[in-house]
Structure formats: structure tokens, C-alpha cells
Amino acid sequence: xxxxxxxxxxxxxxxxxxxxxxxxxxxxxxxxxxxxxxxxxxxxxxxxxxxxxxxxxxxxxxxxxxxxxxxxxxxxxxxxxxxxxxxxxxxxxxxxxxxxxxxxxxxxxxxxxxxxxxxxxxxxxxxxxxxxxxxxxxxxxxxxxxxxxxxxxxxxxxxxxxxxxxxxxxxxxxxxxxxxxxxxxxxxxxxxxxxxxxxxxxxxxxxxxxxxxxxxxxxxxxxxxxxxxxxxxxxxxxxxxxxxxxxxxxxxxxxxxxxxxxxxxxxxxxxxxxxxxxxxxxxxx
Numbered sequence: 001x002x003x004x005x006x007x008x009x010x011x012x013x014x015x016x017x018x019x020x021x022x023x024x025x026x027x028x029x030x031x032x033x034x035x036x037x038x039x040x041x042x043x044x045x046x047x048x049x050x051x052x053x054x055x056x057x058x059x060x061x062x063x064x065x066x067x068x069x070x071x072x073x074x075x076x077x078x079x080x081x082x083x084x085x086x087x088x089x090x091x092x093x094x095x096x097x098x099x100x101x102x103x104x105x106x107x108x109x110x111x112x113x114x115x116x117x118x119x120x121x122x123x124x125x126x127x128x129x130x131x132x133x134x135x136x137x138x139x140x141x142x143x144x145x146x147x148x149x150x151x152x153x154x155x156x157x158x159x160x161x162x163x164x165x166x167x168x169x170x171x172x173x174x175x176x177x178x179x180x181x182x183x184x185x186x187x188x189x190x191x192x193x194x195x196x197x198x199x200x201x202x203x204x205x206x207x208x209x210x211x212x213x214x215x216x217x218x219x220x221x222x223x224x225x226x227x228x229x230x231x232x233x234x235x236x237x238x239x240x241x242x243x244x245x246x247x248x249x250x251x252x253x254x255x256x257x258x259x260x261x262x263x264x265x266x267x268x269x270x271x272x273x274x275x276x277x278x279x280x281x282x283x284x285x
Contacts, residue, residue, distance in 0.1 A: 001025060004059065004119060005070030005126040008051050012043050022049065022061055032061040036093075050092055053125045060093075067091040070117050070126060073136075073153055073165050075186040078111045088115065088128060102129035112186075114155055137170040139200030144193060152191040152204065154183055164191070164204060172202035179206065180217045181248035217249060218257035222266060222276075230276040235269065 002008060002025050010022040013029055020037055021029040032049060041047060049061035050069075067090045068074030076088040079095055086107040087095035098107060098115060107113055107130070115128035116135050144150075144167075152164040152172070161175040162183065174183075174191065183189065194205040207219040224247065225232055234243055240251040247254060258274055261267040267274050 002030070002051055002059070003070070004051055004053065004124075005117065006051065007048060007066075007069065008061075009046050009048050010051075010061065012041060012045050012047060015041075015043055020047075022047070024059060028059070030059045030061050032063075036061075036063045038063065052092055052094055054094065057124070062092050064092045068117055070119055071168065073114065073116050073132060073155075073168060075112050075114050076128075078107050078109050078113060081107065081109055088113075096126065096128050098128045098130065102127065102131060104131055114185075136165065139170060140193070140196045140202050141167070141169055144196065144202070146193050146196055148193045150191050150193060150204075152187075152189045154185050154187040154189065156185060164189075166191075166193075166202055166204070170202065172204040174204045174206065180220050180253070181206075217253050218260040221247070221254070221257045222261060225267065225274070225276050231273055233273040235271075235273055 002010075010024070010030065012020050013023045014021050017034075019034040020032045020041060022032055024030045030049075030051060032047070038047065047063070049063055050066050051059055051061055054060040067076060074090075076090050076096065078086050078098075079089045080087050085097050085099040086103060087097055090096045096115075096117065098113075100106070113130055114132060115130055116132045117126065117128045118135075119125070120127045150166050150172075151168070152166060152174075153168075154162050154164050154174075156163045158173075161173050161177075161179070164172050164174055166172040172191075172193070189206065192205045192208055193202055195203040197203065208223055232246070234246060234254065236255065238251070243249065243251045243254045249257075258267065258269075261274075262269065266277055268277055
């Protein structure tokens with residue numbers, strides 16, 4: 001079944017002088033302009049395309065990659081405003097409409113705005129809305145549990161931290177005192193559910209829970225070591241600029257975290273850096 005406003009893999013039904021006609025639902029065909037088609041595309045081959053609704057209401061295809069798809073939340077730039085609403089740039093030939101009724105407050109040209117993208121039930125067209133709380137929940141999904149790895153979209157900074165959309169479905173909070181690198185709205189990150197409170201709201205962490213439930217930068221440093229194959233060429237004599245460039249933290253923060261890991265026998269100090277101990281993996285809980 002064709003997914004409008006999303007990426008599809010479709011078979012080429014026939015070729016014409018101006019492009020290709022791809023197999024759609026119920027015998028219908030979807031036009032892919034020749035200028036957008038991969039070189040050497042032939043009939044009966046499959047091609048990956050983004051399917052959208054053209055100006056005349058017909059389905060069209062493009063090999064351009066959309067910045068976001070139907071069902072996604074995204075920060076997009078307003079290209080223009082007219083009587084119908086605001087039109088956003090989103091990487092595909094036809095700009096994305098935010099009707100006036102779906103803007104709060106009204107959008108302005110050049111503005112970067114957070115929107116939810118959906119199929120309008122009445123017109124069947126792809127539209128967007130800035131009224132995102134209509135779709136987002138404040139509570140965790142029933143399937144979520146503490147310790148889960150989740151996808152995050154950072155949206156707003158508050159007095160206590162950052163609000164982020166969790167797995168495209170609900171809100172969560174990353175507390176400022178647990179952030180050890182620069183983050184900004186629009187960033188897409190991998191995070192973890194640190195706690196689901198009694199009211200269902202989610203506390204998030206950018207570090208894995210484990211290794212004695214470390215709750216400061218030492219946990220993040222341990223993750224970085226794992227991702228680096230168990231070794232980092234950083235030590236007491238490393239320049240503060242070098243440490244910040246590699247880790248995004250001060251030398252003081254690095255030394256404190258490394259000291260905590262050393263006391264827990266999770267790392268060793270070498271002449272040219274720090275290394276995970278052989279028993280580190282067994283410490284994770």
C-alpha cells in the first residue's frame with residue numbers, strides 16, 4: 001500500500017519521454033519526472049521515492065530526500081506566506097503548507113518553526129501544524145519502561161533543562177545538571193528513560209544507566225570509552241583544549257570522572273591515555 005508523505009519502494013510500470021510511471025494502488029500510476037530519476041532506470045526495476053500530492057491532487061514521486069515525513073515532528077523554515085497559509089521548505093519539490101488555522105502564533109517568512117506533519121482527512125493533502133500538543137502526550141506510553149533507549153528531538157530549553165519529544169509520541173525532560181555537551185533545539189539524539197514518575201511524566205538521560213548507576217559525567221565517559229574501543233588518548237597532562245575538543249567538557253570534569261571510574265576499578269591510567277579494565281563489562285548492572 002502506498003504511503004503518502006513517506007518514502008516508498010515502487011516498481012517502474014512504464015517509461016515515457018518525460019519520465020517514469022510507477023505502480024501505485026488499485027492499478028493507478030504515480031509519475032516520477034525524468035530529471036528526478038536515477039541514471040539508467042529501467043522498466044520493472046524498483047526505485048526508492050518520496051510520494052506526495054501534486055497541485056492537481058494527483059500523486060507524484062521524487063527521489064529527493066524529505067527533511068521529515070508524515071507522522072514526524074520537525075523544525076522547518078518558512079519560505080513564504082500567502083492567503084492559504086505558510087509554506088515550509090522540507091527538501092521535496094512541493095513546499096509544505098501550514099494552514100492559517102494551524103498556526104499559533106502566526107508564522108513569519110524566514111522563521112524556523114516546530115511542526116507536526118499529517119494527512120488532512122478532508123482534502124487528502126499533506127499539511128503541517130504548529131499546534132503539536134494536539135498529538136503529543138505528557139505521559140509515557142504503556143510500552144515504555146525505565147532504562148529504555150529512545151529517540152529524542154530537543155525542542156525547548158526551560159529553567160530546569162530541555163524538553164524533548166520521545167519516540168515521536170510524548171514529552172520528556174533532560175535536566176541541565178545532567179547535560180555534559182552542547183545541545184540545541186532541533187538536535188536529534190539517542191537518550192534513555194531515566195525515570196517514569198508517578199504521574200507518568202518522563203525524566204530523560206543522555207547516558208546509559210549502569211556501571212553502579214553512575215549519575216554524573218563518569219557514566220558518559222564510560223560510554224565514550226566503550227564506543228572508542230576501550231581506549232582514549234587523554235590523561236592528566238592533556239591540554240584543556242584537547243579534552244574539550246574530544247569530549248566537550250572541561251579538564252576538571254574529565255579528571256573528576258576519570259578518578260571516579262579508577263576508584264571503581266573500571267579503568268586504568270596509562271602513559272598515553274586511559275583504558276577500560278577487562279572486568280568493566282561485568283560491572284554493568
